[in-house]
Amino acid sequence: MNARRVGGIGGAVALAAAVIAIVVVALVGGFDSSDDGSSMSNTIHQIYERVGRSVYFVQSSGPDGVGTGTAWLFDEDGHLVTNEHVISGGTDIAVRVGENRLVPVEVVGEDPSTDLAVLKADPDALNGGDPFELGDSSEVFVRQQVVAIGNPFGLEGTVTTGIVSAKARVLQAPNGYPIANAIQTDAAINPGNSGGPLVDLEGRVIGVNTQIATGGVGQSAGIGFAVPVDTVEQVARELIERGFVDRAYLGVSTVGLTPELSEQLGLPIDSGALILEVAPGGPADVAGLRGGAETAGELVAGGDVITEIDGEQIAGPNDIAEVIAAKRSGDTSSVTYVRADSEHAVQVRLGSQPRG
Numbered sequence: 001m002n003a004r005r006v007g008g009i010g011g012a013v014a015l016a017a018a019v020i021a022i023v024v025v026a027l028v029g030g031f032d033s034s035d036d037g038s039s040m041s042n043t044i045h046q047i048y049e050r051v052g053r054s055v056y057f058v059q060s061s062g063p064d065g066v067g068t069g070t071a072w073l074f075d076e077d078g079h080l081v082t083n084e085h086v087i088s089g090g091t092d093i094a095v096r097v098g099e100n101r102l103v104p105v106e107v108v109g110e111d112p113s114t115d116l117a118v119l120k121a122d123p124d125a126l127n128g129g130d131p132f133e134l135g136d137s138s139e140v141f142v143r144q145q146v147v148a149i150g151n152p153f154g155l156e157g158t159v160t161t162g163i164v165s166a167k168a169r170v171l172q173a174p175n176g177y178p179i180a181n182a183i184q185t186d187a188a189i190n191p192g193n194s195g196g197p198l199v200d201l202e203g204r205v206i207g208v209n210t211q212i213a214t215g216g217v218g219q220s221a222g223i224g225f226a227v228p229v230d231t232v233e234q235v236a237r238e239l240i241e242r243g244f245v246d247r248a249y250l251g252v253s254t255v256g257l258t259p260e261l262s263e264q265l266g267l268p269i270d271s272g273a274l275i276l277e278v279a280p281g282g283p284a285d286v287a288g289l290r291g292g293a294e295t296a297g298e299l300v301a302g303g304d305v306i307t308e309i310d311g312e313q314i315a316g317p318n319d320i321a322e323v324i325a326a327k328r329s330g331d332t333s334s335v336t337y338v339r340a341d342s343e344h345a346v347q348v349r350l351g352s353q354p355r356g
Contacts, residue, residue, distance in 0.1 A: 088112075
């Protein structure tokens with residue numbers, strides 16, 4: 001049986017192996033959310049008692065040494081979700097069950113563009129944990145109370161609490177691809193727990209902890225980020241089904257056009273995504289879109305400016321990534337762009353994003 005989902009099904013810094021800080025299971029106090037001011041620490045305890053066995057310490061060994069992180073049980077077939085950067089380059093990967101028993105796992109698939117990976121273990125060896133229920137990204141709200149579970153600095157079974165501090169953040173994945181609609185939280189997260197679940201007070205996963213903003217100190221500064229659960233579910237199911245994510249691809253490198261840059265380049269508009277480079281032979285190249293040429297080592301002249309894709313306004317690279325992320329390879333998109341003083345539109349048949 002696959003992971004259980006509650007609610008509807010939706011669509012899709014420092015990468016310092018993020019995730020969760022130092023408050024080991026014996027939580028004192030807790031959230032004060034009831035009208036009579038009663039503590040919810042027992043509820044948090046109950047959440048951990050229910051789902052704690054389904055969170056695992058990950059150890060990944062390879063030529064570059066040993067990396068650690070966190071994984072959690074996605075379904076009853078023994079599929080586990082973690083971060084791609086936790087296991088990247090690993091040749092010997094295992095999860096720890098109980099105090100000392102290491103259970104070997106195989107890598108089902110990796111997706112660097114969302115920093116997610118799926119592992120597979122013998123379900124009978126996973127200590128009887130139950131798959132997590134999945135929440136719904138559309139129901140996540142700012143100030144929502146959340147719980148993070150993981151293994152910061154190798155401290156297994158660590159629990160921290162906080163709130164959703166913000167939504168719709170954009171992160172940069174290990175391969176430079178933007179991750180849209182990320183969740184920001186003040187639940188303490190630290191190196192060693194990347195891949196761990198961020199859960200609501202019903203114990204449902206609403207995100208996968210992946211990055212922290214450290215303020216230059218390399219540890220939690222109260223700003224952590226999680227990949228949203230709708231993205232997690234979509235990617236995990238694709239990785240389980242085919243071992244990779246068939247992601248749509250336009251094949252352009254762009255920069256957001258500002259009024260200042262527009263004036264410097266003598267362009268007739270001051271908003272859009274200025275094409276710096278077009279991938280040779282890629283969809284945009286085949287459709288006739290043009291990149292610019294570097295001038296004096298800093299300015300770019302001669303590139304087309306994308307202003308709309310399928311009717312969606314485009315102001316920069318993140319807008320392009322968000323629109324294309326909702327497409328499939330083989331889809332055709334209408335791209336509106338400005339070249340010199342004229343506006344044009346072209347149909348682009350999207351390709352598959354190169355893997356690796």
